Amino acid sequence: MARRIIYWFRNDLRLKDNQALLSAVGSADEIVPVYVFDPRQFEKTKLGFRRTSVLRARFLIESVAELRENIRQKGGDLLIRTGAPEAIVAKLAEDYNAEYVYTSKEIAPQETRIESSLSKNLKTANVDIKLFWMDTMINAFDLPFPVSRLPSGFAQFERLVSNDLKIKDQFPTPEKIALPTGFEAGAIPGLPELGIDPNEIPARSAGILPGGETHALTVLKEYVEQYVKADSIYPSAEPLTDTRLSGWLSLGCISASYIYRSVKVAQSHAVTEDPIITNLLKREFLHWTLLRYGPRMFKPSGIQHHFNRRWKNDSALFGQWTNGQTENQAVNDIIRKLNTTGFITAAERELAAKYLTDTLDINWTWGAMYFESLLMDYEASVNWGRWNNVAGVGEG
Incomplete structure (x- = not known):
């Protein structure tokens, strides 16, 4: 039994059916749950829009806030920090004299790079990391x-x-979460702390479902x-x-x-x-x-390595699509709905994506990046995999 474990929440913002969290609680006298808001997630892309839009950021904040409340009901708390997780989690492990860091395993390139950097940082403090595939x-x-x-x-x-x-x-829900005394919980950041102007919230965004378990x-x-x-x-x-x-x-x-x-x-x-x-x-x-x-999933040639397929990198034409100003009114309505709510149906996604690739012949990775920014349900594998298939460079 370890004395203390840092539990780093990532894309597992729940207590129910959380294998890694349950394992941490059962493997240590005390655990230090932490969530780190990474400002890099909210920066502008090379195409001018945020990697994570204001609506998706708000959804994340709501989900973290509810997770904190649920942990408090179990006798613990969720430490909140803002910055680079690979540095912050390593520093917490050192400050709290933790023996391990437990967290979920991610597969997207940037997330795995962060895991690797964290692992290297922890080695200098003689702390082990345990990753759970969930x-x-x-x-x-x-x-x-x-x-x-x-x-x-x-x-x-x-x-x-x-x-x-x-x-x-x-996996059962932990009955109790024991946290060391003298901890600094930290405040959940608002949109400005993440570099986002709250005025970016669309005027017609009312009625969007809130985040949380x-x-x-x-x-x-x-x-x-x-x-x-x-x-x-x-x-x-x-x-x-x-x-x-x-x-x-x-x-x-x-x-x-x-x-x-x-x-x-x-x-x-x-x-x-x-x-x-x-x-x-x-x-x-x-x-x-x-x-x-x-990384093949994120390149214009796609999973199938279609290097001979050339795409237009036409910013003006792409802007017509993102602003809902194309010659196709159905596509325009879909994109405007996406821009104001962060949600479009599966059928609407396919129609809008096909128009960008088949009619406009625009670089499909631009469309995938735009969906990544705005879709409330963005997952790297699902979003980019579907765009691979629409563009004819995927596995089907």
């Missing part, structure tokens, strides 16, 4: 193939994993009651996205495996598979795709 429903060793031999398309992936689908067990569980419960238990068909084939559950899932306010189990238990009497199960498996496939191909 973002997928299936453990790597439970896949029926090595990640290096991931099937080239979703249909084959689904066929292979469905024969013997091994979903992770649910409670809201995620409520929306899942409503979906299960109204559609799964009632054996009723959801209006679209993408309920994970279109119910907005994917928004909370993107920050880990709820886990993919928790959604899966909740739906499977409720539909035990049904003959046909609920579409949200297929949605979750598609997400799973895109996560493993990012793990296999890494």
Whole structure:
């Protein structure tokens, strides 16, 4: 039993079904939970818009605020810091004489670079880091193939994993979180502290669903009651996205495996598979795709290395698309909806993306970056994987 562990929250902003947090609580006398707001996430991209928009930033702040309150109800607290996590978490480990840092494993390039830098910083203080793979429903060793031999398309992936689908067990919620005395909790930053002008919030953004674990569980419960238990068909084939559950899932306010189990238990009497199960498996496939191909997913040539496919880098034409001023009114309406709410349906995303790639012939990575900025449910693997497929450079 360790005396003290630093627990660094990343995209796992929940207490329910959180393997790494439960392991930390069970492995130490005291844990120091911390969340670090990284200003680099809110900087402007080379195209002029924020990497994380004001609406997505607000959603994150709300989710962290609720997480802090939930931890306080367990007898602990959530330390809040702003800066570079690789430096701050290492300094906390040293200040609190921690023996370990526990955190979730990420797969996007920037996040893995931060992990690597943190690991190096911790070594100088003789502190070990333990990473937990929590973002997928299936453990790597439970896949029926090595990640290096991931099937080239979703249909084959689904066929292979469905024969013997091994979903992770649910992990219980910690009953108590013990924090050392004399800690400095820190204040949750407002938008200005993150370098964002609150006036950037669109005038018509009222009614946007708030962040946090409670809201995620409520929306899942409503979906299960109204559609799964009632054996009723959801209006679209993408309920994970279109119910907005994917928004909370993107920050880990709820886990993919928790959604899966909740739906499977409720539909035990049904003959046909609920579409949200297929949605979750598609997400799973895109996560493993990012793990296999890494930076290739973010380049214009895409996963398939289509180097001969040339794209226009036309800023004026791209600006017409981002401002909803193209010749296609349906696309304009979609983009304006995205700009003001941070949400568009799965079908709307595909229509807008196809217009950018097929009609305007604009560099698809620009569109992916724009969606990354604005979508409340942004996940690197899902967003960039879908854009790879729309642009014809993905695995399908």
